[in-house]
Amino acid sequence: MTDGRTAQVHSGENLLFLTDEQLRQGIEAMFFAYRGFTADPDRILADMSYGRAHHRAIHFINRAPGTTVNNLLAILGVTKQSLNRVLRTLIADGLVESRVGNLDKRERHLYLTEAGHELEAQLSDAQRARMRAAFRDAGPEAVAGFRRVLEAMMDADMRRAYTRLRDTVG
């Protein structure tokens, strides 16, 4: 199971990129890159009394305006109690609006307010700037590969959520 040479057994194809050493490098790259990925928004959020959880909520409400609480729960993969704490502060601070559903009055549909959009843009710009720099440095071929590997690394549920989101026309 931990044998670094299994990959080389398959003769014919070159599977050297599947050695344990290559995998470990991939794992560590993922760890360090994720820190870079969140670093810039984290800095902005630290000044207000918000955290990464607020960022995630804001991102996906902006992404899918009018989403219900349940929907957001599924995307974020947290409990409603956890999300609720975050939403409560965002609503209290006037960044998010919660409207009772027309068809189903049990549902709450979530929207960003003007102020919410401003913060979203600020966080988004910071995160995109780094992603853009990384994409540009690496080039289009690399970006395509990056996406392919990430998608293969998701759980089935996540991939479904992600695909649904990706194909949503704003």
Add this chain to the structure above:
Amino acid sequence: MTDGRTAQVHSGENLLFLTDEQLRQGIEAMFFAYRGFTADPDRILADMSYGRAHHRAIHFINRAPGTTVNNLLAILGVTKQSLNRVLRTLIADGLVESRVGNLDKRERHLYLTEAGHELEAQLSDAQRARMRAAFRDAGPEAVAGFRRVLEAMMDADMRRAYTRLRDTVG
């Protein structure tokens, strides 16, 4: 700043992969993939009373045996107090050994015990299995691109830590 068309201004090269939409997809892929990346070890750790922090410590102690606390701090990017709590439990549970330095008695050098190595292997196997599947699905070209983008996404400090680690001969 938020103009999705900036990329298209540069005529000649095809920079369509740098549109805001592409960047957003990259950001979301990163978010979902990181969940998948940590999901399997997290499940194992949940059974014991350990968390992701313990996993990270164990990983890097295994990676660089004899590392000092300060060294580990720099790699993990947390405060020494935070790391210390984790280390204390790992040492108490007999997974990690802390030896006073020979040259500098202020330093503590960290090593995995037999039991520590066992847990490390268990966590590693789980995480590598998913990474291996993702790598195999995506293919070697994609993996190279994946690595290139991740490295471009790190901070300079992280890249230094990562490169140093990567080039370390166990």
Add this chain to the structure above:
DNA sequence: GAGTTTACGTCAGTCTTGTTGACATTCCAA
């Protein structure tokens, strides 16, 4: 129409993991 299910909110309590602040020990250099 009564009973069940669904969607949402909330209170209370716990756990992990991050933070600061205070402190002991050891090393080193002026």
Add this chain to the structure above:
DNA sequence: TTGGAATGTCAACAAGACTGACGTAAACTC
């Protein structure tokens, strides 16, 4: 040799995740 810097430990606290229990309102089902 003494004062500052470096290394690591202890204590207290905060954010954000979790579970469990409960309440309300609306929708669904028989």
